[in-house]
Amino acid sequence: MKKVLYTVLAVVALTLSACGSAGSATKDSGTSNTSSSENATVTVKDSEGTEVKVPTKPKKVVVFDNGSLDTLDALGVGDAVIGxxxxxLPEYLASYSDVENAGGIKEPDLEKINELQPDLIVISGRQSDFKEELSAIAPTLYLAVDGAKPWESTKENxxxxxxxxxxEKKAQDQIADLETQIADLKTKAADAGKALVVLVNEGQLSAFGAGxxxxxxxxxxxxxxxxxxxxxxxHGQSVSYEYVLEKNPDVLFVIxxxxxxxxxxxxxxxxxxxLVKETNAGKNxxxxxxxxxxxxxxxxxLESVEAMIEDVAQAVE
Structure with missing residues (x-):
């Protein structure tokens, strides 16, 4: 009789032990980068170096930064974007015009975003004043391009x-392809002469340089x-057409x-x-x-940088 009782107790002990192990695995499902559970999270750094805890593979994302939107599109996860x-939206992202309108590019619609209950919100400089209010709705990731290191910060984002x-693998492959294109463009640009970049707005010019x-x-x-x-x-440095002639660029890029x-x-x-026609750029x-x-x-x-490379390459063709 005692032998039977010991056998029963052993079976019960083994069963409880197995249940305990399953419970430990469930608790780990909420830790960073350790589980494929819906509750898994990962901690990343934003463009200001702030750590942000976000869900992995979020299913509902509101994106205000168009560069981030085109990266999500290029990575094949654009279906997660709900707002x-x-x-x-730029023309090349017109397919996202069917998602919910989350407000203006400088003024998010906080009420609408709250209704959407996103898992993640991605913003950049134009929405930075709303970062605190947006963070109260969902984890908010600030991703911006650093003018002092544009390509490096783009890769980080x-x-x-x-x-x-x-x-990660898909991103690295596409980054490597862009770097090959950049290296080729840079080689050709060395022989293109001096360039000037201007923004024109209702006839008024602003010049933009390095950084x-x-x-x-x-x-x-x-x-x-x-x-x-x-x-x-x-907003650039306000300049005149006389300034453009004085600097006499070999290439004049206009936005x-x-x-x-x-x-x-x-x-x-x-x-x-x-006056522009008198410059080297105008003549050639x-x-x-x-x-x-x-x-x-x-x-x-990912998509906008490639478009920029193709755009600028017109100067060296």
């Missing part, structure tokens, strides 16, 4: 999103600067802000300006109009 500033969605929002042309793509003294600022936001760009025909057909929606509304993503 964006749909009235300010791409890898951050890839880590969240488990797409600026469009500094990738100089800092990454390797075009020499027509003016070494341009002040790096968000039409008015066209990007859907305004009247009839005053923005930079290439037709008589090197006044290059860049895709305004890509350059002004986006940038810093």
């Amino acid at each position: 964006a500033p749909t009235e300010n 791409i890898n951050t999103l890839a880590t969240i969605f488990g797409k 600026s929002r469009f500094g990738i042309i100089h800092d990454t793509f390797g075009f020499a600067k027509a003016d070494e003294q341009i002040e790096a600022s968000t 039409d802000r008015t066209k990007a936001i859907g305004g009247d760009d009839s005053k923005n025909q930079v290439a037709e300006n008589e 057909g090197k006044v290059i109009s860049l895709q305004p929606d890509v350059w002004y509304l986006s940038g810093g993503g």
Whole structure:
């Protein structure tokens, strides 16, 4: 009788032990990067170096940064996007116009976003004033391109999103392809002469140099600067057409802000300006109009950087 009792107790002990092991595995499901459970999280750093705990492979994402949106698209996880500033999408991201409108590109609709109950919100500089309020709704990741290191910070942002969605290998492959294209462009740019980048808005010009929002042309793509003294600022350095003639660039890159936001760009025909025609760029057909929606509304993503490379390559063809 005692032998039977011992056998029963042994079976019960083994059963309890197995149950205890299953319980330990369940508790680990909420730890960073250790489980495929729906409750798994990962801690990443945003562009300010702040650690943010976010869910892995989130299923409901609101994205305000178009560069991040095109990275998610390129990584094949765009179906997770449920909200964006749909009235300010560049043409190449028009397929996302069917998601919920989460507000303006500078002013998120907090009530709408709260209704959507996203798992993750991705923002950049234009929405930075709302970071605290958005963080109260869902984990909010601030990803921005650093003008002082445009390509390096872009890669960091791409890898951050890839880590969240488990797409690290795909991201690395696409980054490697872009770096090959950049190296080729940089070699050709060395013989292109001096370049000047201007933004035109209702006929008014602003110049952008190294370290600026469009500094990738100089800092990454390797075009020499027509003016070494341009002040790096968000809105650029206000200049005149006389200034453009004085600097006499061999290549003049033009970004039409008015066209990007859907305004009247009839005053923005930079290439037709008589002073511009007197520059080396004007004489040699090197006044290059860049895709305004890509350059002004986006940038810093896998798809937008490739579009930028193709755009700028017109100067060296």
